[in-house]
Amino acid sequence: MSDAALAAHLAAEAGRLLLTVRDSDMLEGKPLGEAGDAIANRFLVAALRAQRPEDGLLSEEEKDCPIRLDRRRVWIVDPVDGTREYAERREDWAVHVGLAIDGVPTIGAVALPAAGLVLRSDRTMPVPPAPPRLRLVVSRSRPAREAMAVAEALDAELVPMGSAGAKAMSVILGQSDIYLHSGGQYEWDSCAPAAVALAHGLHVSQLDGSPLVYNRHDTYMPDLMICRHAHVAPVLEALARAQGR
Structure with missing residues (x-):
């Protein structure tokens, strides 16, 4: 699986996990946000370590390991970007799975699970033109x-x-x-x-x-x-x- 396909797959799967946790109605508010962060982080970290063991890894919800500084390729993830929005059951939250190579943001997937979307660096679409008023x-x-x-x-x-x-x-x-x-x-x-x-x-x-x-x-x-x-x-x-x- 290519890096881009892996990023998109993991972002989408983490998003599905987060929707399952949210829709179970077992948690609300801050406990829901904390549970979502923890579950998505465990999934993403385990998957990346299994699929790309030689690469570095940086996650918001994981203790930073300085070994990543010696790696050219480093996966940088945010298991729940917008934890508060997720906990409030809004739609404007995301899952980030990115790969920086030599410091450059090279590969990425951003899942918007509540909207059923995954935007990715290898499958682009035309950006709509700007309206008269920005x-x-x-x-x-x-x-x-x-x-x-x-x-x-x-x-x-x-x-x-x-x-x-x-x-x-x-x-x-x-x-x-x-x-x-x-x-x-x-x-x-x-x-x-x-x-x-x-x-x-x-x-x-x-x-x-x-x-x-x-x-x-x-x-x-x-x-x-x-x-x-x-x-x-x-x-x-x-x-x-x-x-x-």
């Missing part, structure tokens, strides 16, 4: 200051949404046009979405336009921008004005 997807609970400034500068409509994976995939699906995030994310939040977005021809970078680099000792990933290439310059200009540059 849409900027933001956190439904804590929109980033930079995102709000860009939305104001571009007169963009705000689209509140839950998990990072759901936000990133919303650009591919034509539900939004720009995804900006600053602060509070880690490598597992964006590796798989970045790989899928890049494969779909989108621009993916830090807020200063520099590329995202994965499998670092410090897994904190401070900021992220995903959009069509035509929107990169206006977004960077709006960010520069907001930051007084």
